[in-house]
Amino acid sequence: MKDGIHPNYREVCFVDQSNGFKFVTRSTMGSKETVKMEDGRELPLVKLETTSESHPFYTGQQKSIDNLGGRVEKFRNKFAGFAKK
Template structure:
C-alpha cells in the first residue's frame, strides 16, 4: 500500500440528537466538539439527526404507501362516480 494516502482513523463518538443514543466507532470525520465517556476517555463528538435507533425504516414504524391503498387506487376510488357519460 502507498504511504501517506490513507486517512487517519480514530475513535469517534456519534450521538443521535433525537433520542440521545451514543455509539463509538472508528472514523476520520472532522469534529469540533468532544465528549467525556463513562469509561473516562475523551473522544471527538459527531452529532447526527437520525441513526438506526431512530429512523422509521429500522424501528419498524415506517408506513408504506402501497400497503395503504396506493395513490392510483385512491384516485380511482375518489373519482369512481365521475365517469365518462355515454
Template sequence: MKEGIHPNYRDVLFVDLSNGFKFVTRSCVATKETGKAEDGRELPLFKLETSSESHPFYTGQQKSVDTLGGRVEKFRNKFAAFKK
C-alpha cells in the first residue's frame, strides 16, 4: 500500500441534535469541538441533524404520501379542455 494516501481514522463522538442520542465510531471527519463519551473519554464531537435513532424511515414513523395520483389528476384537469 502507498504511504500517506489513507485518511487518519480515529474515534469520534456523534450526537443527534434532535433527540440527544450519542454514539462513537471511527471516522476521519474534521471537528472543532470535543465531547465526553459515556465511558468517560474525551473525544472529537460531531453534531448530526438526524441519525438512525430519529430518522422517520428507521423509526417506522414514515408517512407514505401518494403524490403521483394527485399529479396525474391535476394534469388531466388542466388539459381536459384540449381533448375536445
C-alpha cells in the first residue's frame, strides 16, 4: 500500500440528538467538540439528527400513507356519482 494516500481513521463518538443514543466507531470526520467516555477516553463528538435508534423505518413506527388504494382509485371513488347523471 502507498504511504500518505489513505485517510486518517480514528475513533469518533456519534450522538443522536433526538434520544441521546451514543455509539463509537472509526471515522475520518472532524469535530471541534469532544466527549469524555465512561472508560476515560476523550473522543471527538459528532451530533446527528437521526440514527437507526430514532428513524421510523428502523424502529418499526413507519406509517403507510396509502392504505385505501392509489390516486386513481381515490379519484374514481370521489367522482363516481357524477358520471351516472
